[in-house]
């Protein structure tokens with residue numbers, strides 16, 4: 001039996017760049033909800049996996065609302081979050097004579113969302129865009145907050161722009177078709193939101209991890225809602241990461257190094273972040289910021305979500321080299337987001353002895 005959960009709408013409060021996040025089941029079939037945020041023309045950007053699942057439905061809903069619809073289907077994968085895919089988007093937009101009122105719609109996970117957002121930020125110096133996230137990770141994190149961009153072989157998300165969408169429409173029914181490995185990847189960012197800011201939410205995730213992994217609709221809906229509330233509140237206070245927003249990077253200094261070090265797509269972003277949080281918790285404990293029990297809770301929850309907790313052995317020198325390519329760094333110093341205690345954070349460089357000890361203890 002499918003459980004009915006009423007849709008909810010949150011607001012990302014950014015003055016004239018404010019926008020709604022609507023979360024609910026079967027929103028993709030709601031013509032008014034989607035069409036209201038789209039101009040006369042729409043270009044839907046998606047990939048070869050998501051297109052057969054949801055493209056026709058979205059295109060039909062928009063066409064029925066009188067929109068002229070162009071579709072762009074990219075190859076799937078983190079390794080495709082690059083210049084070639086971006087050029088493919090520009091090529092179609094130009095060939096189809098899409099004007100600067102055309103709304104780009106990102107239909108897919110975080111890769112499609114980040115890339116489409118960057119295409120929207122740059123095509124004709126900026127066109128409107130709407131996020132329609134279809135992975136758990138995209139619904140709880142990447143579709144909100146306006147970080148857009150692509151990877152560079154030397155570093156993750158190194159080319160990009162802050163560019164906010166007009167709206168986020170998260171249809172939680174799309175999670176039904178998501179592979180288990182991808183669901184687990186999304187849970188990493190949910191755990192992150194609890195760990196950095198809301199110890200009560202962390203407790204809730206611990207108590208409900210079985211329901212989340214088992215795709216209980218009500219549990220997933222709450223995880224999406226609470227994550228979006230937390231992220232929207234951080235972004236409201238620090239849209240362009242002058243300071244506070246960097247806490248959303250907990251686990252990412254290590255995680256991005258894993259992704260780039262192994263080659264994009266080898267480990268999923270969420271897997272790398274999950275393991276990165278275990279490493280950041282280990283480092284926090286070494287520096288006396290959290291108790292051993294708290295570090296154990298992070299590791300236990302990441303493991304229970306189905307994520308890796310032991311990092312690949314890249315070699316100490318390579319680890320450091322990779323982490324030196326990070327947008328948070330200043331004056332050549334690597335900065336870490338640490339827990340102090342669980343549910344709160346501190347952002348700082350660390351003594352190299354502690355860092356080396358963490359790398360050695362957490363890799364194999």
Ligand SMILES: NC(=O)c1ccc[n+]([C@@H]2O[C@H](COP(=O)([O-])OP(=O)(O)OC[C@H]3O[C@@H](n4cnc5c(N)ncnc54)[C@H](O)[C@@H]3O)[C@@H](O)[C@H]2O)c1
Nearest residue numbers: 049109110111112134135137138141142147174177178269
């Ligand atoms: N902008 C941000 O704030 C932000 C935040 C977190 C992550 N990210 C970025 O997001 C990306 C990771 O996103 P992701 O985890 O969504 O990966 P993804 O976009 O690669 O999607 C994961 C996989 O699921 C498939 N898929 C998508 N929706 C599906 C569905 N409903 N059913 C079946 N399959 C589906 C995709 O085709 C893909 O194979 C990374 O590039 C990461 O850097 C950005």
Ligand SMILES: O=C(O)C(=O)C[C@@H](O)[C@H](O)[C@H](O)COP(=O)(O)O
Nearest residue numbers: 141145147156157245248249252327
């Ligand atoms: O929104 C943010 O801010 C985040 O840091 C969210 C992260 O989960 C996400 O992976 C983001 O893309 C990382 O940003 P980056 O600036 O470190 O590339």
Ligand SMILES: [Zn+2]
Nearest residue numbers: 189252269273
């Ligand atoms: Zn992330």
